[in-house]
Amino acid sequence: MVVANQKGGVGKTTTTVNLAASLALHGARVLVIDLDPQGNASTALGVDHHAEVPSIYDVLVESKPLSEIVQPVPDVEGLFCAPATIDLAGAEIELVSLVARESRLQRAIQAYEQPLDYILIDCPPSLGLLTVNALVAGAEVLIPIQCEYYALEGLGQLLRNVDLVRGHLNPLLHVSTILLTMYDGRTRLASQVADEVRNHFGDEVLRTSIPRSVRISEAPSYGQTVLTYDPGSSGALSYFEAAREIALRGVGVRYDVQHAHAGNQNEQQNMTEGMQ
Template structure:
């Protein structure tokens, strides 16, 4: 192929010419393809194919008949009527269902009072969060609920916005001084059927002081039996240990609710807890039973959470609730406002998950009806 020579420059590079002697048309660069610094950016796919918007070889678009336009408009209108509500509307609907301002939505009340000890010797697995939010969910839907804060940190009292500073009558006085439970019970503001027994820093010394007290393992049980309050549910929030406070809670209840974080260390804590439950059942409380297991802090993005869920469900079977509590920022934010997530952000995923868990607990409690069982007063329950 011949090559041209430029004066003073030597032979120039060969130029490819297609058959027919026509040189290829340069690809036009539109203003949208030029960056601020003058460099040519990436052109559109049509330009890469050598066909620009101004090219005479681009076929003209086929005009759409008016009949088709009318049909498409009708189709879009029909689809818009059939689609679901937008996300904000769905969230608002869930919030109304959870807050239940009209009181129309109710969860079944148990045939007799249920006392659930929320326990796990592993810290940070969601014991307090679970006790508070389940109690609020049940109370908002037709149940009378009492929360006993047995943790010296007093986090359950904070979550329910119940005063628990030093000098406030609390559960410590019931355990050590024998003060009636009703005398230290406080109503929770904004929820008429929810009460709480707070815990102050004084409770931190109860572990040592209970050592020399007569019948030290059953002090809480006797206080609950002597109460005249009528409750459908009593939730006992235990400290993250297996000391005398947790032993008192396990002796005072028939049911244990175990929140399990979806991580490996949480499984080790459950093994130690189940061993202690067996020991207490053998020596102090023969009717004690693990009835409910709730998976918390579930992160669907990790494979580990899925494996832990499979192990827990394989071990506990039907005792595991179908509802799983996900990791949710709203659940963590709510205590800083002295609220449960049910009232702080009722439309959030965390609130919906705890609401579903409370529904399961209520339905299972209604199904545990014994022949001839009737609702009894709090004073006659143990």
Template sequence: MRSGQVELPRPRQRRVFAVANQKGGVGKTTTTVNIGVALALSGLNVLVIDLDPQGNASTALGIDRTSGTPSSYDVLIGELSAAEAIQTCPDAPRLGCIPATIDLAGAEIELVGMEERETRLRQAIDAIPAEYDYVLIDCPPSLGLLTVNAMTATDEVLIPIQCEYYALEGLGQLLTNIGLVQQHLNPTLNVSTILLTMYDARTKLADQVAHEVRSHFGDKVLRATIPRSVKVSEAPGFGQSVLTYDPGSRGAMSYLDAAKEIAERGTREIV
């Protein structure tokens, strides 16, 4: 843990989040990476599972994702255990990552013909060593079998929502699909956390969107908001999170605040 970094409390039980939003460009992968690093730098053991074939979370964490690297694809099709595919983030030793490689792009087609196709990730996570306090699954911006696997593997969904026009576009369909997973595959699935991203305090629109989201979702919405930030956007290009790229920036401090809220909730809720 870094000097001056506040240590966050461990959750009452391991928490597994599917970080999902079928709308692209909302900060989904950025949120997965930076919340994960914030928790890990604060003394918690974190595993990020990159389930997006684009592999951006793996890249931002400085994780090798060249073809042939043990990956989430190998875990899903049963060739490797989750533990065999974990790499350690070079900037956050408490953070492990199961990367996504190009092989994952064809996984949905292969999964269609497999037994227990919707629960393969859950089985893999159940076998992960107990040392991990948090597991964050970066879902693709779609509602196919990969996202269904993520939602079947967890009780909690974290939805990043950007404070811009069309912020709630597609959200209804996402919530409908979460309801279908609840009904047919995972009755304990719950949208537990909403994070407002790309907040620009100079615009009236950002306040309007934030008000609308808070009115609809209540205390599921974190108090912390993530500002629109050049540093947050730049960091992945250097294979880093914003917390290691520019620790003193507004973006880094905002993600630390969000991680603190998530960790505090984990001490008082059995989720």
């Protein structure tokens, strides 16, 4: 899943790390790929990402195997991180001259042999080559939308880019999930924005919204997600519930695909028997 929104400050990184931790605490094996040069996801997961650490930059630019840079997250079993270092800031320019520049992350993921249930990719707040690499590598796009004025502004460009990537580079890509973040139930604006987003995107919007929460903001400064920092807080519980929704949707998708596959096999069998 690609967590993307070129608007800054909407909760992309917070959403990535907390959903990943929630899914891992549910028993899944989860990899977070930090594609933001600021490395905030790496910080929040308590993973070392100073300049000398092997990072996602080495994978994209130097073609290093992903397995050589992935680190286990200290507090959460089953959670892993491919960290970002400041070197990634120059990757946008360095990727321009490389062969297959849009699909370097996709190739690295395909060559990664460790068993995983989910990969979450945290994108930078831009629509450059790093985000394009994420969109080519991913199957689903998760868009966090802040419950503030101008929430939907600029989303058109992201959706157009998703369509372009789907048309030219990755036919599997689709926007599967919209998550409302920084929801303040006391304000009329928040509920108006939530209604507008639900009307616009329909079933793609998760029922669970993420409240404004001091605990969610504090957790990264301790190198933790809110799930381990304060498991009983409203923020932790809402991310846990959102992850549960995403997991159940995934089961539904797999069930539909298996059902369709079984249906096709039955049809073929019936046709064969009819011909005989």
